[in-house]
Amino acid sequence: MKKADIFEFYRRLAEDNPAPETELQWTNPYTLLVAVALSAQATDIGVNKATKALFATVDTPAKMLALGEAGLKRHIKTIGLFNTKAKNVIAAAQILVDRFGGEVPRDRAALETLPGVGRKTANVVLNVAFGEPTIAVDTHIFRVANRTSLAPGKDVRAVEDRLMKVTPKPFLTHAHHWLILHGRYVCKARRPECWRCIEVDLCAFKPKTPPPTDAGAHGAVPESP
Structure with missing residues (x-):
């Protein structure tokens, strides 16, 4: 062209x-990160239904760790590959707490160190949460x-x-x-x-x-x- x-x-x-926006529902960079990670091989509508109640009480890595893998699975069991995704989300939450002070890093390389986060997910977070041109x-x-x-x-x-x-x-x-x-x-x-x-x-x-x-x-x- x-x-x-x-x-x-x-x-x-x-x-x-x-002013286009993502169709995933999120409240802060962390909930966006989780929503995007859950959306792999799933629809935005399906993810939004599963995370509505989850994000009402769990909106930080520390709260996700307190909920635990079993508790997370109960929220996202309608999403494809929910077992693997739950394990990755919990592991990523631990890394965010241990290495990044509980904050989502504004850096692609750092984001890609998180379990379940590849280049595409990192680009979405950088673009939507931080306004980066990705x-x-x-x-x-x-x-x-x-x-x-x-x-x-x-x-x-x-x-x-x-x-x-x-x-x-x-x-x-x-x-x-x-x-x-x-x-x-x-x-x-x-x-x-x-x-x-x-x-x-x-x-x-x-x-x-x-x-x-x-x-x-x-x-x-x-x-x-």
């Missing part, structure tokens, strides 16, 4: 949603970047590096949210909804998908929500 088109791509996203590439962003030709790459790190290079500075802070929301609700995996996409003329994807009524007329079955 050409430089001018990239700027226009983001300009339209910004105009459509000037882009956490998940499956949605990877798909949008490649499908549109915004920032094609063979793996998530290649896409991240490319996005960081081509995204204009005025849009870097919110780029992560714009792209993930676009991928989640418009540029969907099975059937992108090109007929209502604000980027349709800039996007390299072909052929563009027609509205569901047109698709039905040709015998195709529209994608389920």
Whole structure:
């Protein structure tokens, strides 16, 4: 995608949603860290349901340690891989207390020393909690970047590096949210909804998908929500 088109791509996203936010519910950097760690291979809706009662009383690493692994499991048992995630959250809480004074570090390398926290989770925390210009590439962003030709790459790190290079500075802070929301609700995996996409003329994807009524007329079955 050409430089001018990239700027226009983001300009339209910004105009459509000037202040995008994560759909995960959090109250401070620690609860955000926990929520993002729990969201791996799970939906934000599912995580929010599981953490609503949890975060009402547990919002620091020390309180998480007091709750304990068994207590945490009772809260998050509806989330996929909850046993492993509970173990990681408790281990991470211990490290935060022992090494970081109970505070979430504003540093990617430090964050990645925590169990269950990889580059993507660290990037989300840095961006959302601390306003750092990072882009956490998940499956949605990877798909949008490649499908549109915004920032094609063979793996998530290649896409991240490319996005960081081509995204204009005025849009870097919110780029992560714009792209993930676009991928989640418009540029969907099975059937992108090109007929209502604000980027349709800039996007390299072909052929563009027609509205569901047109698709039905040709015998195709529209994608389920």
